[in-house]
Amino acid sequence: MKKKSKIIDEGINGLGVGIVNTNSKEFKELQRIIIAKSQKQSKKKILENKLLSLRFQMESYLINEDKMITEVGWFLKEFLRELKIKNKIFAEYIGFQESNLSALFTGKRKINIDLALKLGKIFRMEPTLWIHIQSKNELIRLEKENKKEYQGYNIDDLLRKAS
Numbered sequence: 001m002k003k004k005s006k007i008i009d010e011g012i013n014g015l016g017v018g019i020v021n022t023n024s025k026e027f028k029e030l031q032r033i034i035i036a037k038s039q040k041q042s043k044k045k046i047l048e049n050k051l052l053s054l055r056f057q058m059e060s061y062l063i064n065e066d067k068m069i070t071e072v073g074w075f076l077k078e079f080l081r082e083l084k085i086k087n088k089i090f091a092e093y094i095g096f097q098e099s100n101l102s103a104l105f106t107g108k109r110k111i112n113i114d115l116a117l118k119l120g121k122i123f124r125m126e127p128t129l130w131i132h133i134q135s136k137n138e139l140i141r142l143e144k145e146n147k148k149e150y151q152g153y154n155i156d157d158l159l160r161k162a163s
Contacts, residue, residue, distance in 0.1 A: 050082045055125055062132055067140050072133045073105035079123060094118050110134055 021027060041049075058075050080090055091101040094115065103109035111119075111134045113127075120127030143150060 047082065051079065051123065054078055054082065055123070055129070058129055058133060062129075062136060067144070069107075069137050069140055070133075071105070071107035072111050072130055072137065073107060073109075075130075075133065076119065077105045094122075107137070110138075 038046075054075060061070055061075075080087065087101055088098050090096075091098040096104075096115075100109055104111070104115075111130045113131070116127035116130040119125075119130050
């Protein structure tokens, strides 16, 4: 027996992405239901979702091949903003001077292993996420600053010199 395929007006655009009619009655009803449910969430659950969203942003940043740099400190600053924790209080909590925390926010100070472990415990995430973002940023910077030097390295040149 042959299966019949149903054609949906919104369909698929050939790129594997569904087309959603945001003006449809069904979409507006779904949107209303989602908003109503989200408004019933506890403050704790809303905060958990915001922190989860930040973690997803960090993970997305790592896999994004764009060469734009987002400082690891920017992510930390966003966590503190969502938690409504003052920089001074947080700096004291992790054993930092407030000026060093500010330098971290702007990228003038780097995340080290000790700080990554603390942040991992505090925000319940893998400490390596913080380190990987820092490393990605350092690689992008170094490659931009010394682009010509690194272009000279390749396997063919190495093999020629070795033979």
